[in-house]
Amino acid sequence: MAEVNTRKRGSKWEYRFEIASVGGKRKQKSKGGFRTKKEALEAGTKALNDYNQGGINNILDTNMSFSDFIDYWFENYAKLNYKYNTLQQYSGHISNHIKPQLGVYRIQSITPVVLQEFINGLFLKGLSKSHTTGIKSTVSKILDYAVFPMQYLRYNPCKATITPKFESSDSIRYIISHKDFKRILERFPEGNVFHVPLMLGFHCGLRISESYALTWDDVDFVNKTISINKIIYKRYKELGDYSKSLGWYIGTTKTSSSNRTLYIDDVLLNTLKKEKIRQNENRIFYGEYYTNQYISLDKDERNRDIKSIVEMKSNAHTDLEKINFISVKENGLLSTVESFKYCARVIKHELKINFNHHSLRHTHATMLNENNINPKAIQSRLGHSRMDMTDKYTHDTDILNKEAAKAFEKVIGGRDK
Known part of the structure; x- marks a missing residue:
């Protein structure tokens, strides 16, 4: 079984221990720069334990910057597991926000305090809730990879952060009325x-x-x-x-x-x-x-x-x-998705209707919900894998509000008889 040896080199101490042989040749892991023999022995013992417990990843690249680790994650994990549009989104988060603010830190220096200040900074810059949470999610995914399988970190510090409270208007989705949709079709017949x-x-x-x-x-x-x-x-x-x-x-x-x-x-x-x-x-x-x-x-x-x-x-x-x-x-x-931007601008600025194409998707789901269509049928029609996603697309409207009042009145009336 391998044991830790120490030796003095100049004024500093170094630890050394044997690791797995490669091609029949003996290999060793060493690190120097310690002030005392005791410090070298303690560090070497911990390094040997980490090596025996989970491989050599924990003792390699201890000075790796978060920027370099992001590049490694992007090439070796993200590109292999995410679709192109998702990669585009992550790339924007990384180049515009994450690397400029966090890239210079050593990966092991990324603490909850550092990340909380970073997230608060996004909020104070005026970024939207969806943009802020998206950037935070990207950071968290990168750090998840640092925990497992890389084992550079023992836990993900992003899990201990809190997203600032945004005004509710940040997440408004507009429902297009029949009257407004008729106006839209008159403009685009x-x-x-x-x-x-x-x-x-x-x-x-x-x-x-x-x-x-x-x-x-x-x-x-x-x-x-x-x-x-x-x-x-x-x-x-x-x-x-x-x-x-x-x-x-x-x-x-x-x-x-x-x-x-x-x-x-x-x-x-x-x-x-x-x-x-x-x-x-x-x-x-x-x-x-x-x-x-x-x-x-x-x-x-x-x-x-x-x-x-x-x-x-x-x-x-x-x-x-x-x-x-x-x-x-x-x-x-x-005709493409980009072509439709002109249509959306006309509807918003000429017809004065709060609109984007996705609002039609929300409108469709809400109309089905208003007419008591089975939620599973709505989920299937929208192509959602989870019901909680569909719930975000079915909005409370005046029709639903009035129906709720009528239903409650009916219940109360039945009890009073």
Whole structure:
């Protein structure tokens, strides 16, 4: 069994002990710089114990900066386990907030006090609740990895911090009334490039990335269903750098529960039928100048195949697989999530309606809840993996409030008889 030996080198003391041999050759671990033999022996005994208990990780890189550990975590864990959009979000948190404030600390010097001051600073800068909690969550995930499997830390100090209390208005989600949605459709009527994405959000509660990824193959006009099985998203040359785009890609849905088939009402069905006829007419009108979309295989951070969207004129010759998106412009060019930003600005500033596309998803869920639809059915329709997520999408409205009052009155009336 290995034992700790000490020796004096100059004016300082050093400890040394044997570790596992490699290729039949004996290996030792040593560290110097101790003022006394006693200090060296105590440190060596602890290091040997850590080595025997959990491997050598605990005694390696004791001076590693948090910045260097973040890079290690990002390359060896994050890129292997998170989707591209999540990596983009984490990269922004790291480069804009975490590294500038915490990167210079040794990883073992990251204490709850240091982290609490960091989180308080985000709050005082005026960052939103969602942004602040998102950054805190990123820090916590990195430190979780430092605890296990790396064993650099014995516990995650972020777990002992408290998020400051934000004003409730920070988390307001707007519900679109029937009257306001009618005004929106009058501004963006049938034939407008934004009409179908608006209808899909209101009638089905789709995420915007799901709406723009729908193809005509996903629509079953006979059985009145649409299948949600993919998203579109934008990739960039460098994570966290939005200045150099690589274009649009087809990705997997947010979770496995997001893959779903939804029944649609006749209003939406007729809208889709008219849009398909309109696109066929435009294809004939533009002829060789009409633009088609195709799928080209590329590689991602994990060296896996990913699907890039390539656009070509109708007269181009290619062996690439063609894909027929529902949301395209008059001349066939792809309409995207970024295109919808113009629509949202018009609704907010011209129509004076508090709006974003996600508010249509909240509206859809709330309308179903108002009409006493089974919560499990709402969860399935939204593609949520957990019911607590669906609960966040069903909002208290005047209709629900009045129904609650009527129900209570009925209960009280029954008791008084």
